[in-house]
Amino acid sequence: MPKVVPFRSPRTKPTGSGTKANVETSVASAVRTLNLESEGLVQLAKELDGPLVGPFEEAMRRLVAVKGRVIVTGIGKSGHVGQKIAATFASTGTPAFFVHPSEASHGDLGMVTHSDLILALSWSGETVELKPIITYSRRFAVPLIAITSQAKSALGEQADVVLLLPRAKEACPHGLAPTTSTTMQLALGDSLAIALLEARGFTAHDFKIFHPGGSLGANLKYVSDIMHRGERLPLIKSGESMANALVTMTEKSFGCVGVVDKRGRLIGVITDGDLRRHMGANLLRAKVDEIMTAKPKTISTTMLTSAALELINASSITALFVVEKQKPVGLIHIHDLLRLGVA
Template structure:
């Protein structure tokens, strides 16, 4: 068994080797115009991008399809082995095929390519070998040059699959930016889970579930304490007679006040004298993820929620924890 230090070195070397391969892929993009022509062709499609491969390349193809779909490019996965048993029917006029194969010369690929050509749809070959059968049959070559695998026997697909994966990401992002695909577009395709909440959940969706503690700027200590305790948010807003936000009083403000006022003067305490003026606020229609960012940046646990500068309530860190944003 390898000593732990040797294992760490092996892991580091694998990552460095794969990083070097990705640099080689980046350089290959600028050596021909195929990458740009591929993007241009896909942008003009009436149909979908169909990505195919076999073995480990099929797994990379599946991931590429998922990334394309999530960034605004309709895509389908077709396993190369299943293609010759009926799945070729998914390819329609107006589609675009990307075939992934490191060597470009496997028997399955040589069987599949003529069948794809009969479909008379544009085809790109994502290959390491530009002189392969697949590359010579394709309309476009997405070149992912790899000298050897990270596997010490140069057998297990490692560096080659990483390079293909990275090139697929580059293609998806190039399409995304060319389309002007926005975070709002992204949100429409990712409504579920934490990611969807970060992109969709608004401050008002959360704050409306809370009570809205508030006192006048002339409120006394008893009223302040009852409002903070009764609404259970650890704070209350302070409003003037016109209903405009003047400040905020938190549990911490009350504790600090008790160290500054003599007991016999507690009856003189007014909200305006102990509040924190100009509290941090957030508009009700902003994203809840932005509320979290502001809390973290200022090391606070709640924000005052406003609408057109009028007090609407509070959003608390616990709300965001409950929604799974933290």
């Protein structure tokens, strides 16, 4: 019976057992990686301030003009980056999706229409798997933008626009693992998506449509979406007694009461803090105007919940009245924002 030889991984065995020296070496490696990738981004920014200006502007003109979708493609690490870029385009108002180049040659080319635009990523520009989709784009006149480091490559020669990446040093000590190069690809893709967002006037309200879930969706809700209104509002008229104000505060359970004048305008707020500061034998006989904080902080119905939470935290308060033309139309409490997941 043949002897079974156990599999041994080709990975290098660790040289230590978690000593302080090893940890310090790891930290130094991490800092070196970040510095090298940062240098790549600095080089890319310089290119965008120089020879890359014309190609970037042309790429933007084509992206703005596209009537269909942005088809992003690439393989290996470039493919992973491409998937993220496609997702960023889609979430910021530009219909986009990722097509794997190998799948493209087995039927997925049918997903690409004449009104689309192809954004292809390849560091070398010689990726064999990209040939079918490049050929398809040329045959059917589908605009092709290339993100590559080689203008004279197969991809660079065929593309309508070449966004040429600088030949920055990889963070990998062997210069083999895509690190700095993929960081630059991702940054350039983000730059296209954000520039396109701004060119199209894509707003926070539009962003909310594509991000209805999670904490991001919560942050993009408007105050008007969650505020208490109508009979739920703790309001009392100017000139009323504090005894009546306390009854209203207790019934509404928001820890505050708003004071309105004869025209229904909000002129002050009384909070639990105001009660503590004025605690005494004559408190219940006092008028609300004597105890209230005049000219309180208020917000509008169109303020984002994230901005409302920031104001609440900065002001060290727990609730805010929502006003329109100085009249209270709603109220939000910090508990409402926390339950919603605003952060």
